[in-house]
Amino acid sequence: MKASFDLGCILCILLANPSLGFSTPPRCGDRLQKRPTFLSANDRAEVVTIFQYSPTSLKHLENTELPDDYSRPWTEAKVKALAAGVALGTILGVGGEIVFQNVLDIEKTFVLWGGLGIAGGWYLGGGKEVAESEKPINGGYDRKLIADRPSRLESVLKSISEAGLTIGELSSEDSSARDLSKVTEYAKEVHSAEYLDMLKRRSAEADRPQRLNPVYSRTLIDQHSYGAALNAAADWIESVDSALAEDKVKFALVRPPSHHACRAKGMGGCLLNSVAIAAKYALDQPNIKNVAILDIDAHHGNGIAHCVQDMANVRYCSIHEDASSGFLGRSADDPNDPRSASSEDRGPLSNILNINLPAGTSWENGYKSSLVEKAIPFLAAGNPDILLVAAGFDALEADLTSRLNLQPGDYECIAKILREKFGNRIATGLEGGYCWQNGELNEAILAFVNPWRQ
Numbered sequence: 286m287k288a289s290f291d292l293g294c295i296l297c298i299l300l301a302n303p304s305l306g307f308s309t310p311p312r313c314g315d316r317l318q319k320r321p322t323f324l325s326a327n328d329r330a331e332v333v334t335i336f337q338y339s340p341t342s343l344k345h346l347e348n349t350e351l352p353d354d355y356s357r358p359w360t361e362a363k364v365k366a367l368a369a370g371v372a373l374g375t376i377l378g379v380g381g382e383i384v385f386q387n388v389l390d391i392e393k394t395f396v397l398w399g400g401l402g403i404a405g406g407w408y409l410g411g412g413k414e415v416a417e418s419e420k421p422i423n424g425g426y427d428r429k430l431i432a433d434r435p436s437r438l439e440s441v442l443k444s445i446s447e448a449g450l451t452i453g454e455l456s457s458e459d460s461s462a463r464d465l466s467k468v469t470e471y472a473k474e475v476h477s478a479e480y481l482d483m484l485k486r487r488s489a490e491a492d493r494p495q496r497l498n499p500v501y502s503r504t505l506i507d508q509h510s511y512g513a514a515l516n517a518a519a520d521w522i523e524s525v526d527s528a529l530a531e532d533k534v535k536f537a538l539v540r541p542p543s544h545h546a547c548r549a550k551g552m553g554g555c556l557l558n559s560v561a562i563a564a565k566y567a568l569d570q571p572n573i574k575n576v577a578i579l580d581i582d583a584h585h586g587n588g589i590a591h592c593v594q595d596m597a598n599v600r601y602c603s604i605h606e607d608a609s610s611g612f613l614g615r616s617a618d619d620p621n622d623p624r625s626a627s628s629e630d631r632g633p634l635s636n637i638l639n640i641n642l643p644a645g646t647s648w649e650n651g652y653k654s655s656l657v658e659k660a661i662p663f664l665a666a667g668n669p670d671i672l673l674v675a676a677g678f679d680a681l682e683a684d685l686t687s688r689l690n691l692q693p694g695d696y697e698c699i700a701k702i703l704r705e706k707f708g709n710r711i712a713t714g715l716e717g718g719y720c721w722q723n724g725e726l727n728e729a730i731l732a733f734v735n736p737w738r739q
Contacts (some may be wrong), residue, residue: 297445306346312652313342319327335450335534336450336451336452336734337453337520337523337527337535337536337538338438338444338520338539339513339516339517339520342438342513342517342544343438343540344435344509344512345435345513345541346506347435347509347542348432348493348507349435349494350434352424352435353541356457360415363415366406366411366412367407367410368410369407369411370402370403370405370542371406371408371719372404373405373406373409374401374406377393377403377405378396378398378402378703379395379396380398381399382394382398390515395594396599401561403733410668418566419503432686433538433540433541433542437722438540438701440717440726440727441538441726441730442720443727444727444730445727445730448496448731450734452538453523453535453687465512465519465521465660467522467566468515469515469516470576472518472557473520474560474564474590475558475565476546476548476557476592478565479549479658480549480550480561484551485508485704486496486584488508488512489508489511491506494506494507497551498551499643503554504552504555505554513540513598514559516554517540517541517542517692518543518559518562520538520539520559521537521560521673522562522563522566523537523568524533524563525570525673528709528710529570531569532709533709534713535713536713536730536733536734537712537715538715539714539715541556541560542601542677542715543557543560543561543588543589543714543716544560544580544582544588544675544716546588546592547587547622548621549621551624551636552588555630558588558713560580560589560673560675561588564593564596565672565674572670574598575599576598576599576600576669576672577599577601577664577669577707578664578672578674579660579671580602580603580675581603581675581680582603582605582677582718583606583684583687583689584606584677584686584687584717585603585625585626585639585696587603587622587624589626590603594734595633595634596636597636597638598669600637600638600663601632601637601663602637602639602640602659603637603638603639603640604652604660605626605628605641606641606642606643606680606688606689607642607644624637627639628640628641638659638660638663640655642655642689645689645738647692647695648692648695650690652680652689653698657719658700661702665706669707670712671711672711672712673711673712674712674713674714675713675715676713676730677715677716677718678717678722678726678729679718681718681725681726683720683727684718684720684726685719686717692731693725693728693732694728694730695732695735696730696732697733697735700734700737702729709737713733715730718730
């Protein structure tokens with residue numbers, strides 16, 4: 286991966302001057318300057334509702350918005366805490382080398398004691414007060430790490446409107462009064478009761494954005510998060526209904542995303558596993574015996590894999606950048622997050638396929654062949670009655686959270702292949718993809734739905 290996901294998020298958020306423009310149609314694999322073409326209203330025989338979203342998705346973490354030039358000030362307290370950390374770290378590091386030089390490797394000794402010294406010095410020098418003063422509200426400690434801000438979805442919605450597509454939208458009033466009892470019951474089939482209760486309680490208590498887990502800064506919640514997560518799952522279910530009842534593809538534009546959420550653990554910005562919930566729902570529909578899930582996010586969908594590992598009639602395939610587990614800082618043996626990105630991890634029922642792509646993979650140089658020769662045969666072998674697509678767009682070359690090199694037009698190629706194989710029995714929803722400021726994410730999403738508009 287790049288130096289780190291955090292740095293990728295920071296750069297992706299800070300680079301940026303919003304500008305959108307669509308001109309000549311791309312061929313599959315065309316470079317970035319070749320942008321997708323879209324049908325005008327006069328060219329379309331029928332205008333269909335091809336997107337679905339709930340306004341609650343824009344409320345989730347609404348206080349994490351920042352100007353692109355935002356930077357945290359170097360206060361006197363911060364300088365003092367940092368100086369104390371460096372000083373104590375140096376003292377303990379050198380002292381540890383001297384005392385334990387005959388017991389441990391010198392380099393390891395310095396790193397161990399130096400790290401403890403930095404942490405202790407930071408704390409004793411006032412680091413706790415610094416962290417408290419920079420909690421994520423109107424500019425704070427975690428804010429630069431949040432790539433999935435509401436403005437990301439707002440930018441996508443604007444592009445969709447400008448392209449002349451219709452968006453199925455619940456009004457704010459309808460959204461708050463939406464009957465979520467069905468999706469809540471299906472969520473209970475995927476997630477543990479303890480986790481759901483904790484998530485609901487913590488969200489209700491969060492008067493400002495805060496970490497779901499104190500250790501991880503990338504998964505924040507606020508008072509809107511639990512409702513937004515349930516509405517996201519409900520939008521996925523509507524996408525399933527559209528595919529089965531109307532034979533139409535409907536793209537669920539959801540926040541928060543879902544594919545990292547495990548049965549009893551939210552992570553990677555994901556709270557509920559909407560994809561697994563939608564799969565459970567689909568299997569309860571008439572004449573639906575088997576479900577296939579394709580995850581095209583650039584990072585491994587460890588949460589989906591965990592949630593469906595015991596579902597014999599569900600097959601899950603993830604196409605992701607090699608070693609993308611590092612994106613989450615996952616531990617090797619975590620009972621709440623047991624599935625890895627390794628190609629050897631097929632799950633207890635062998636219903637999981639992980640396809641690892643090396644950095645620099647482009648459409649013609651590895652991605653297309655992996656999709657056509659590996660992913661689709663594996664999914665098709667399960668005789669699926671519906672395909673769920675966890676549509677992440679962070680495999681774009683412009684996206685700094687991965688080192689894959691897809692172009693916006695390549696997503697139209699992906700969609701054409703999927704439509705040829707699975708028809709319109711496809712439900713899909715948004716996962717990752719963070720290069721919205723200059724329009725690449727928006728172009729890729731519009732390119733992805735283009736085959737169903739022609």
